[in-house]
Amino acid sequence: MDKNKSDTGQPGPLQVFEDHVSQGEFRIQQCKDCGSHVFYPRYLCNHCGSSELKWVEVSGRGIVYSTSVVRRKPERGGDYNIALIDLEEGPRMMSRVMDVDPDQVTIGMAVSAHIGLIDDKPAVVFYNKEQGDKEW
Protein backbone atom coordinates (compact mmCIF):
# COMPACT_ATOMS: atom_id res chain seq x y z
CA MET A 1 0.00 0.00 0.00
CA ASP A 2 3.04 2.28 -0.05
CA LYS A 3 2.34 5.24 -2.19
CA ASN A 4 4.61 5.58 -5.16
CA LYS A 5 5.91 9.12 -5.12
CA SER A 6 7.13 8.89 -8.68
CA ASP A 7 3.51 8.52 -9.73
CA THR A 8 1.32 11.52 -10.03
CA GLY A 9 -2.39 10.95 -10.08
CA GLN A 10 -2.32 8.90 -6.85
CA PRO A 11 -4.42 9.86 -3.86
CA GLY A 12 -2.62 11.89 -1.19
CA PRO A 13 -1.87 10.51 2.26
CA LEU A 14 -5.04 11.86 3.88
CA GLN A 15 -7.17 10.20 1.22
CA VAL A 16 -5.20 6.95 1.56
CA PHE A 17 -5.82 6.96 5.32
CA GLU A 18 -9.53 7.52 4.85
CA ASP A 19 -9.67 4.81 2.19
CA HIS A 20 -8.07 2.39 4.67
CA VAL A 21 -10.68 3.28 7.28
CA SER A 22 -13.46 2.75 4.74
CA GLN A 23 -11.99 -0.70 4.12
CA GLY A 24 -12.06 -1.41 7.86
CA GLU A 25 -8.34 -0.88 8.45
CA PHE A 26 -6.57 1.50 10.82
CA ARG A 27 -3.10 2.32 9.54
CA ILE A 28 -0.82 5.23 10.21
CA GLN A 29 2.47 6.25 8.64
CA GLN A 30 5.97 5.44 9.80
CA CYS A 31 9.08 7.25 8.58
CA LYS A 32 11.62 5.00 6.93
CA ASP A 33 14.40 7.46 7.73
CA CYS A 34 13.88 8.37 11.39
CA GLY A 35 11.51 5.60 12.47
CA SER A 36 8.91 7.99 13.90
CA HIS A 37 5.26 7.20 13.54
CA VAL A 38 3.36 10.02 11.89
CA PHE A 39 -0.27 11.00 12.41
CA TYR A 40 -2.23 12.76 10.98
CA PRO A 41 -1.20 11.51 7.53
CA ARG A 42 1.34 13.76 5.85
CA TYR A 43 3.43 13.98 2.72
CA LEU A 44 6.55 14.80 4.76
CA CYS A 45 7.61 13.40 8.13
CA ASN A 46 6.93 16.12 10.69
CA HIS A 47 9.93 14.93 12.72
CA CYS A 48 12.74 14.80 10.13
CA GLY A 49 11.25 16.10 6.90
CA SER A 50 11.66 12.89 4.94
CA SER A 51 9.09 11.97 2.33
CA GLU A 52 9.83 8.25 2.83
CA LEU A 53 6.70 7.39 4.77
CA LYS A 54 5.22 3.90 4.74
CA TRP A 55 1.79 2.73 5.91
CA VAL A 56 1.92 0.41 8.93
CA GLU A 57 -0.57 -1.43 11.12
CA VAL A 58 -0.89 -0.16 14.65
CA SER A 59 -1.54 -2.11 17.84
CA GLY A 60 -4.74 -0.15 18.35
CA ARG A 61 -3.91 0.27 22.02
CA GLY A 62 -4.09 3.76 23.43
CA ILE A 63 -4.49 5.84 26.57
CA VAL A 64 -6.93 8.69 27.02
CA TYR A 65 -4.84 11.90 27.24
CA SER A 66 -7.83 14.20 27.71
CA THR A 67 -11.59 13.95 27.44
CA SER A 68 -14.66 16.13 27.19
CA VAL A 69 -18.38 15.87 26.55
CA VAL A 70 -20.17 17.85 23.89
CA ARG A 71 -23.60 18.55 25.38
CA ARG A 72 -26.31 18.13 22.78
CA LYS A 73 -30.07 17.95 23.11
CA PRO A 74 -31.47 14.39 23.09
CA GLU A 75 -33.59 15.16 20.03
CA ARG A 76 -30.40 16.07 18.18
CA GLY A 77 -28.66 12.84 19.17
CA GLY A 78 -27.66 13.50 22.75
CA ASP A 79 -24.29 14.05 24.43
CA TYR A 80 -21.14 12.60 22.94
CA ASN A 81 -17.56 12.13 23.98
CA ILE A 82 -14.55 13.80 22.39
CA ALA A 83 -11.22 12.46 23.58
CA LEU A 84 -7.58 12.76 22.70
CA ILE A 85 -5.97 9.33 22.55
CA ASP A 86 -2.24 8.71 22.83
CA LEU A 87 -1.53 5.72 20.59
CA GLU A 88 0.99 3.14 21.77
CA GLU A 89 3.12 4.02 18.73
CA GLY A 90 3.42 7.65 19.89
CA PRO A 91 1.07 9.90 17.92
CA ARG A 92 -2.00 11.45 19.48
CA MET A 93 -5.35 11.55 17.75
CA MET A 94 -8.83 12.90 18.33
CA SER A 95 -11.56 10.30 18.61
CA ARG A 96 -14.54 9.20 20.66
CA VAL A 97 -14.71 6.56 23.37
CA MET A 98 -17.94 4.81 22.47
CA ASP A 99 -18.78 2.17 25.05
CA VAL A 100 -18.66 4.30 28.20
CA ASP A 101 -21.06 7.10 29.12
CA PRO A 102 -19.48 10.22 27.63
CA ASP A 103 -18.87 11.81 31.02
CA GLN A 104 -17.45 8.60 32.49
CA VAL A 105 -14.44 8.51 30.18
CA THR A 106 -11.38 9.32 32.29
CA ILE A 107 -7.89 10.55 31.59
CA GLY A 108 -5.49 7.62 31.75
CA MET A 109 -8.16 5.10 30.71
CA ALA A 110 -6.81 2.31 28.50
CA VAL A 111 -8.73 2.05 25.23
CA SER A 112 -8.53 0.10 22.00
CA ALA A 113 -9.30 1.15 18.45
CA HIS A 114 -12.13 -0.15 16.32
CA ILE A 115 -13.58 0.91 13.03
CA GLY A 116 -17.00 2.20 13.96
CA LEU A 117 -19.56 4.49 12.44
CA ILE A 118 -20.19 8.14 13.22
CA ASP A 119 -23.27 9.47 11.45
CA ASP A 120 -23.09 6.39 9.19
CA LYS A 121 -19.52 7.15 8.12
CA PRO A 122 -16.64 4.81 9.02
CA ALA A 123 -14.28 6.25 11.63
CA VAL A 124 -11.56 5.07 14.00
CA VAL A 125 -13.24 5.05 17.40
CA PHE A 126 -12.16 3.61 20.74
CA TYR A 127 -13.58 1.24 23.31
CA ASN A 128 -12.65 0.87 26.92
CA LYS A 129 -9.99 -1.82 26.83
CA GLU A 130 -11.68 -4.38 29.06
CA GLN A 131 -14.69 -4.50 26.78
CA GLY A 132 -13.18 -5.70 23.55
CA ASP A 133 -10.08 -6.38 21.55
CA LYS A 134 -8.84 -4.97 18.30
CA GLU A 135 -11.54 -5.38 15.71
CA TRP A 136 -10.22 -4.32 12.35
Added chain:
Amino acid sequence: MVASLRGSAAVVGVGLTEFTGLPGMNHMEIMARAVERAILDAGIQKNEIDGIFSANFVELLTPLTVAEYFGLNPTYMDGTNTGGSVFVNSMQSAAAALHLGLCNVALICYGSNSATGPFTHPPAMHTVEDIYKPRNPITPYALAAARHMHEYGTTKEQLAEVAVSARKWAQLNPAATMRDPLTVEDVMTARMIVDPLGLLDCCLVSDGGAAMIMVRSDRAKDFPKKPVYMLGVGSRTDHNLISAMPNLCVTPAKAAAAAAFAMAGVTPADIDVVELYDAFTINTILFLEDMGFCQKGEGGHFVSNGNIAPGGSLPVNTNGGGLSCVHPGMYGMFLMIEAVQQLRGECGERQVDGAKLAACNGNGGFLASQVTAIFGTEDTL
Protein backbone atom coordinates in the same frame (compact mmCIF):
# COMPACT_ATOMS: atom_id res chain seq x y z
CA MET B 1 19.14 41.43 16.20
CA VAL B 2 15.51 41.53 17.36
CA ALA B 3 16.61 43.47 20.43
CA SER B 4 16.77 46.52 18.20
CA LEU B 5 12.97 46.59 18.08
CA ARG B 6 12.84 47.43 21.79
CA GLY B 7 11.27 50.83 22.06
CA SER B 8 11.50 51.36 18.31
CA ALA B 9 7.80 51.96 17.72
CA ALA B 10 5.00 53.57 19.66
CA VAL B 11 1.23 53.56 19.66
CA VAL B 12 -0.02 57.09 19.08
CA GLY B 13 -3.68 56.49 18.36
CA VAL B 14 -6.38 54.02 19.34
CA GLY B 15 -10.06 53.73 18.54
CA LEU B 16 -12.83 51.49 19.79
CA THR B 17 -16.45 51.24 18.78
CA GLU B 18 -19.37 50.47 21.01
CA PHE B 19 -19.70 46.72 21.59
CA THR B 20 -23.47 46.54 21.27
CA GLY B 21 -26.08 48.47 19.37
CA LEU B 22 -24.46 48.15 15.93
CA PRO B 23 -27.04 46.02 14.09
CA GLY B 24 -27.20 46.57 10.37
CA MET B 25 -23.55 47.56 10.06
CA ASN B 26 -21.22 45.16 8.30
CA HIS B 27 -17.72 44.40 9.55
CA MET B 28 -16.08 47.07 7.37
CA GLU B 29 -18.50 49.74 8.55
CA ILE B 30 -17.83 48.81 12.16
CA MET B 31 -14.09 48.84 11.44
CA ALA B 32 -14.39 52.27 9.83
CA ARG B 33 -16.05 53.62 12.96
CA ALA B 34 -13.01 52.49 14.98
CA VAL B 35 -10.52 53.78 12.38
CA GLU B 36 -12.18 57.19 12.40
CA ARG B 37 -11.72 57.36 16.16
CA ALA B 38 -8.08 56.20 16.01
CA ILE B 39 -7.25 58.81 13.37
CA LEU B 40 -8.87 61.48 15.51
CA ASP B 41 -7.02 60.20 18.59
CA ALA B 42 -3.68 60.36 16.73
CA GLY B 43 -4.47 63.72 15.19
CA ILE B 44 -3.52 62.58 11.69
CA GLN B 45 -5.09 62.73 8.25
CA LYS B 46 -6.16 59.36 6.89
CA ASN B 47 -3.87 59.77 3.86
CA GLU B 48 -0.82 59.70 6.14
CA ILE B 49 -1.49 55.97 6.67
CA ASP B 50 0.89 53.97 4.48
CA GLY B 51 0.95 50.63 6.30
CA ILE B 52 -2.13 48.41 6.64
CA PHE B 53 -2.32 45.42 8.96
CA SER B 54 -5.69 43.74 9.03
CA ALA B 55 -7.35 40.34 9.17
CA ASN B 56 -10.70 38.85 10.07
CA PHE B 57 -12.63 35.60 9.85
CA VAL B 58 -15.04 36.54 7.08
CA GLU B 59 -12.94 37.41 4.03
CA LEU B 60 -9.58 36.55 2.53
CA LEU B 61 -8.10 39.70 0.97
CA THR B 62 -8.61 41.97 3.96
CA PRO B 63 -5.73 44.45 3.47
CA LEU B 64 -6.93 45.11 -0.09
CA THR B 65 -10.45 45.68 1.12
CA VAL B 66 -9.20 48.04 3.82
CA ALA B 67 -6.99 50.02 1.42
CA GLU B 68 -9.84 50.41 -1.04
CA TYR B 69 -12.41 51.23 1.61
CA PHE B 70 -10.40 54.06 3.09
CA GLY B 71 -8.98 55.22 -0.23
CA LEU B 72 -5.37 54.47 0.68
CA ASN B 73 -2.32 53.46 -1.37
CA PRO B 74 -0.19 51.69 1.23
CA THR B 75 3.49 50.92 0.74
CA TYR B 76 3.24 47.94 3.09
CA MET B 77 0.42 45.48 3.76
CA ASP B 78 0.13 42.47 6.04
CA GLY B 79 -2.92 40.22 6.11
CA THR B 80 -1.40 37.40 8.11
CA ASN B 81 -4.09 35.43 9.89
CA THR B 82 -3.12 33.64 13.09
CA GLY B 83 -6.61 33.74 14.56
CA GLY B 84 -7.48 35.92 17.54
CA SER B 85 -3.84 36.64 18.34
CA VAL B 86 -3.33 38.22 14.96
CA PHE B 87 -3.29 41.88 15.91
CA VAL B 88 -0.57 41.39 18.50
CA ASN B 89 1.31 39.57 15.75
CA SER B 90 0.49 42.50 13.42
CA MET B 91 1.90 44.86 16.02
CA GLN B 92 5.20 42.96 15.76
CA SER B 93 5.08 43.15 11.95
CA ALA B 94 4.21 46.85 12.09
CA ALA B 95 7.11 47.58 14.43
CA ALA B 96 9.47 45.73 12.09
CA ALA B 97 8.10 47.43 8.96
CA LEU B 98 8.31 50.85 10.63
CA HIS B 99 11.83 50.13 11.80
CA LEU B 100 12.91 49.25 8.25
CA GLY B 101 11.15 52.24 6.75
CA LEU B 102 8.77 50.09 4.72
CA CYS B 103 6.01 52.29 6.05
CA ASN B 104 5.78 55.35 8.28
CA VAL B 105 2.28 55.31 9.73
CA ALA B 106 0.91 51.85 10.45
CA LEU B 107 -2.79 51.18 10.86
CA ILE B 108 -3.83 47.95 12.56
CA CYS B 109 -7.57 47.53 12.29
CA TYR B 110 -10.42 45.11 12.82
CA GLY B 111 -14.19 45.06 12.68
CA SER B 112 -16.74 42.35 13.28
CA ASN B 113 -20.49 41.98 13.34
CA SER B 114 -20.36 38.52 14.91
CA ALA B 115 -23.30 39.19 17.19
CA THR B 116 -25.76 40.72 14.76
CA GLY B 117 -24.51 39.83 11.29
CA PRO B 118 -24.86 36.68 9.20
CA PHE B 119 -22.35 33.99 10.13
CA THR B 120 -19.91 33.53 7.28
CA HIS B 121 -16.50 31.91 7.17
CA PRO B 122 -14.08 30.99 4.37
CA PRO B 123 -13.96 27.20 3.89
CA ALA B 124 -11.47 25.40 6.14
CA MET B 125 -9.23 22.51 5.10
CA HIS B 126 -10.66 19.05 5.74
CA THR B 127 -8.84 17.34 8.64
CA VAL B 128 -8.83 14.02 10.45
CA GLU B 129 -10.68 15.66 13.35
CA ASP B 130 -13.75 16.61 11.32
CA ILE B 131 -15.55 13.29 11.54
CA TYR B 132 -15.62 13.39 15.36
CA LYS B 133 -17.47 16.73 15.33
CA PRO B 134 -15.60 18.63 18.03
CA ARG B 135 -17.60 21.73 18.94
CA ASN B 136 -14.90 24.18 17.94
CA PRO B 137 -13.63 26.39 19.35
CA ILE B 138 -14.98 25.21 22.72
CA THR B 139 -13.93 21.54 22.63
CA PRO B 140 -10.16 22.16 22.35
CA TYR B 141 -10.21 24.49 25.34
CA ALA B 142 -12.37 22.03 27.29
CA LEU B 143 -9.80 19.32 26.57
CA ALA B 144 -7.04 21.61 27.87
CA ALA B 145 -9.06 22.45 30.97
CA ALA B 146 -9.73 18.76 31.67
CA ARG B 147 -6.05 17.93 31.35
CA HIS B 148 -5.04 20.85 33.58
CA MET B 149 -7.53 19.70 36.21
CA HIS B 150 -6.11 16.18 35.97
CA GLU B 151 -2.44 17.16 36.19
CA TYR B 152 -2.64 19.97 38.73
CA GLY B 153 -5.91 19.56 40.59
CA THR B 154 -7.32 22.75 39.12
CA THR B 155 -11.02 22.99 40.02
CA LYS B 156 -14.23 24.23 38.40
CA GLU B 157 -14.37 26.73 41.24
CA GLN B 158 -10.97 28.14 40.27
CA LEU B 159 -12.10 28.45 36.65
CA ALA B 160 -15.14 30.30 37.94
CA GLU B 161 -12.91 32.70 39.88
CA VAL B 162 -11.50 33.85 36.51
CA ALA B 163 -14.96 34.71 35.22
CA VAL B 164 -15.94 36.46 38.44
CA SER B 165 -12.74 38.55 38.47
CA ALA B 166 -13.32 39.58 34.85
CA ARG B 167 -16.87 40.60 35.74
CA LYS B 168 -15.66 42.70 38.66
CA TRP B 169 -13.38 44.63 36.31
CA ALA B 170 -16.23 44.95 33.79
CA GLN B 171 -18.36 46.52 36.50
CA LEU B 172 -15.78 49.34 36.60
CA ASN B 173 -15.86 49.76 32.80
CA PRO B 174 -18.89 51.62 31.44
CA ALA B 175 -18.15 50.26 27.94
CA ALA B 176 -18.21 46.60 29.02
CA THR B 177 -21.10 44.47 27.79
CA MET B 178 -21.76 42.37 30.91
CA ARG B 179 -21.85 44.33 34.16
CA ASP B 180 -24.37 42.54 36.36
CA PRO B 181 -23.04 40.96 39.55
CA LEU B 182 -21.72 37.44 39.09
CA THR B 183 -20.83 34.81 41.70
CA VAL B 184 -18.64 31.72 41.63
CA GLU B 185 -21.79 29.69 42.16
CA ASP B 186 -23.47 31.30 39.14
CA VAL B 187 -20.55 30.22 36.97
CA MET B 188 -20.34 26.73 38.43
CA THR B 189 -24.05 26.03 38.02
CA ALA B 190 -24.39 27.49 34.51
CA ARG B 191 -25.46 25.12 31.75
CA MET B 192 -22.64 22.81 30.68
CA ILE B 193 -21.56 23.39 27.07
CA VAL B 194 -18.53 21.15 26.61
CA ASP B 195 -17.42 19.55 29.88
CA PRO B 196 -15.76 20.90 31.93
CA LEU B 197 -16.67 24.33 30.48
CA GLY B 198 -20.06 25.79 31.17
CA LEU B 199 -21.77 28.74 29.53
CA LEU B 200 -20.11 31.31 31.79
CA ASP B 201 -16.65 29.83 31.24
CA CYS B 202 -17.01 30.95 27.61
CA CYS B 203 -16.44 34.41 26.17
CA LEU B 204 -19.07 36.68 24.72
CA VAL B 205 -19.98 36.88 21.06
CA SER B 206 -19.98 40.59 20.25
CA ASP B 207 -19.97 43.15 17.54
CA GLY B 208 -17.07 45.52 17.72
CA GLY B 209 -14.29 47.35 15.98
CA ALA B 210 -10.84 48.42 17.09
CA ALA B 211 -7.99 50.32 15.46
CA MET B 212 -4.49 51.32 16.46
CA ILE B 213 -1.95 53.65 14.86
CA MET B 214 1.78 53.16 15.30
CA VAL B 215 4.79 55.21 14.25
CA ARG B 216 8.54 55.08 14.81
CA SER B 217 9.45 56.26 18.28
CA ASP B 218 11.50 59.22 17.06
CA ARG B 219 8.23 60.82 15.91
CA ALA B 220 6.07 59.60 18.77
CA LYS B 221 6.01 62.89 20.63
CA ASP B 222 4.68 64.77 17.60
CA PHE B 223 1.18 63.45 18.30
CA PRO B 224 -1.34 64.76 20.82
CA LYS B 225 -1.60 61.74 23.11
CA LYS B 226 1.02 60.36 25.47
CA PRO B 227 2.89 57.73 23.42
CA VAL B 228 2.94 54.11 24.54
CA TYR B 229 6.09 52.28 23.48
CA MET B 230 6.49 48.71 22.35
CA LEU B 231 9.25 47.31 24.53
CA GLY B 232 9.10 43.65 23.64
CA VAL B 233 7.26 41.14 21.51
CA GLY B 234 7.41 37.41 20.89
CA SER B 235 5.32 35.21 18.61
CA ARG B 236 5.25 31.40 18.72
CA THR B 237 3.13 28.43 17.65
CA ASP B 238 3.42 24.66 18.05
CA HIS B 239 0.25 23.24 16.46
CA ASN B 240 -3.02 24.09 14.77
CA LEU B 241 -5.28 21.12 15.50
CA ILE B 242 -5.72 20.50 19.23
CA SER B 243 -4.76 16.84 18.68
CA ALA B 244 -1.36 18.07 17.45
CA MET B 245 -0.63 20.20 20.53
CA PRO B 246 2.37 18.64 22.27
CA ASN B 247 1.27 19.44 25.83
CA LEU B 248 -2.22 20.73 26.55
CA CYS B 249 -1.02 22.32 29.79
CA VAL B 250 1.85 24.33 28.30
CA THR B 251 1.04 26.73 25.48
CA PRO B 252 3.43 28.47 23.08
CA ALA B 253 2.90 31.54 25.32
CA LYS B 254 5.75 30.18 27.42
CA ALA B 255 8.27 30.76 24.64
CA ALA B 256 6.51 33.85 23.28
CA ALA B 257 6.51 35.55 26.67
CA ALA B 258 10.12 34.59 27.36
CA ALA B 259 11.11 36.25 24.08
CA ALA B 260 9.03 39.35 24.77
CA PHE B 261 10.33 39.78 28.32
CA ALA B 262 13.91 39.25 27.13
CA MET B 263 13.54 41.93 24.46
CA ALA B 264 11.92 44.32 26.93
CA GLY B 265 14.52 43.62 29.59
CA VAL B 266 11.87 43.28 32.28
CA THR B 267 10.38 40.39 34.25
CA PRO B 268 6.82 39.47 35.18
CA ALA B 269 7.43 40.96 38.63
CA ASP B 270 7.90 44.39 37.01
CA ILE B 271 4.53 44.36 35.23
CA ASP B 272 1.76 46.63 36.52
CA VAL B 273 -1.15 45.44 34.41
CA VAL B 274 -1.79 42.27 32.41
CA GLU B 275 -4.18 41.77 29.48
CA LEU B 276 -4.73 38.14 28.43
CA TYR B 277 -6.90 36.60 25.78
CA ASP B 278 -9.59 35.00 27.93
CA ALA B 279 -11.72 33.28 25.32
CA PHE B 280 -12.37 30.70 28.04
CA THR B 281 -11.64 30.72 31.76
CA ILE B 282 -8.84 28.16 31.42
CA ASN B 283 -6.92 30.58 29.16
CA THR B 284 -6.22 33.07 31.92
CA ILE B 285 -4.83 30.32 34.14
CA LEU B 286 -2.67 28.83 31.38
CA PHE B 287 -1.24 32.18 30.28
CA LEU B 288 -0.49 33.42 33.81
CA GLU B 289 1.52 30.24 34.30
CA ASP B 290 3.19 30.20 30.88
CA MET B 291 4.17 33.87 31.06
CA GLY B 292 5.71 33.37 34.47
CA PHE B 293 3.30 35.26 36.72
CA CYS B 294 3.04 32.05 38.77
CA GLN B 295 4.48 28.55 38.63
CA LYS B 296 3.08 25.93 36.24
CA GLY B 297 0.13 24.26 37.91
CA GLU B 298 -0.44 27.08 40.41
CA GLY B 299 -2.65 29.18 38.15
CA GLY B 300 -5.87 27.97 39.74
CA HIS B 301 -4.63 28.94 43.17
CA PHE B 302 -3.22 32.23 41.82
CA VAL B 303 -6.58 33.43 40.45
CA SER B 304 -8.45 32.58 43.65
CA ASN B 305 -9.55 34.92 46.43
CA GLY B 306 -9.80 37.91 44.12
CA ASN B 307 -6.06 37.98 43.41
CA ILE B 308 -6.56 39.13 39.79
CA ALA B 309 -9.74 41.13 40.48
CA PRO B 310 -9.83 44.85 41.37
CA GLY B 311 -7.91 45.22 44.63
CA GLY B 312 -5.96 41.98 44.07
CA SER B 313 -2.18 41.69 43.79
CA LEU B 314 -2.12 41.57 39.96
CA PRO B 315 -4.62 43.49 37.80
CA VAL B 316 -5.59 41.12 34.95
CA ASN B 317 -8.02 41.88 32.12
CA THR B 318 -8.93 45.28 33.45
CA ASN B 319 -11.55 46.03 30.79
CA GLY B 320 -13.51 42.92 31.76
CA GLY B 321 -11.87 40.73 29.13
CA GLY B 322 -13.44 38.62 26.45
CA LEU B 323 -15.55 37.06 29.18
CA SER B 324 -17.37 40.23 30.23
CA CYS B 325 -16.30 43.21 28.10
CA VAL B 326 -16.18 42.30 24.41
CA HIS B 327 -15.29 39.38 22.15
CA PRO B 328 -16.08 39.87 18.46
CA GLY B 329 -14.09 36.80 17.36
CA MET B 330 -10.55 38.19 17.31
CA TYR B 331 -9.96 39.83 20.66
CA GLY B 332 -6.20 40.51 20.39
CA MET B 333 -6.69 44.14 19.39
CA PHE B 334 -8.90 44.93 22.33
CA LEU B 335 -6.41 43.71 24.92
CA MET B 336 -3.64 45.87 23.41
CA ILE B 337 -5.89 48.92 23.38
CA GLU B 338 -6.79 48.36 27.02
CA ALA B 339 -3.06 48.18 27.81
CA VAL B 340 -2.44 51.44 25.93
CA GLN B 341 -5.26 53.20 27.72
CA GLN B 342 -4.05 51.95 31.10
CA LEU B 343 -0.55 53.26 30.36
CA ARG B 344 -2.00 56.60 29.27
CA GLY B 345 -3.98 56.75 32.50
CA GLU B 346 -7.32 57.07 30.69
CA CYS B 347 -9.22 54.26 32.40
CA GLY B 348 -11.31 56.07 34.99
CA GLU B 349 -12.65 53.88 37.76
CA ARG B 350 -10.71 50.83 36.60
CA GLN B 351 -7.40 52.69 36.20
CA VAL B 352 -4.43 50.88 37.71
CA ASP B 353 -2.66 53.65 39.61
CA GLY B 354 0.68 54.61 38.14
CA ALA B 355 0.72 51.81 35.55
CA LYS B 356 3.96 52.02 33.56
CA LEU B 357 4.42 48.50 32.21
CA ALA B 358 1.76 46.32 30.63
CA ALA B 359 1.98 42.75 29.34
CA CYS B 360 -0.47 41.45 26.72
CA ASN B 361 -0.88 37.95 25.39
CA GLY B 362 -2.88 37.26 22.27
CA ASN B 363 -4.18 33.75 21.63
CA GLY B 364 -5.08 32.39 18.22
CA GLY B 365 -6.69 29.19 17.03
CA PHE B 366 -6.95 26.49 19.66
CA LEU B 367 -4.22 27.70 22.03
CA ALA B 368 -2.07 27.53 18.91
CA SER B 369 -0.71 30.99 18.20
CA GLN B 370 0.56 32.95 21.17
CA VAL B 371 1.91 36.45 20.85
CA THR B 372 3.12 38.35 23.88
CA ALA B 373 3.73 42.08 23.81
CA ILE B 374 5.18 44.34 26.50
CA PHE B 375 4.26 48.01 26.39
CA GLY B 376 5.65 50.82 28.51
CA THR B 377 5.42 54.53 29.17
CA GLU B 378 8.22 56.92 28.20
CA ASP B 379 10.09 56.48 31.46
CA THR B 380 10.43 52.72 30.87
CA LEU B 381 12.37 53.26 27.63
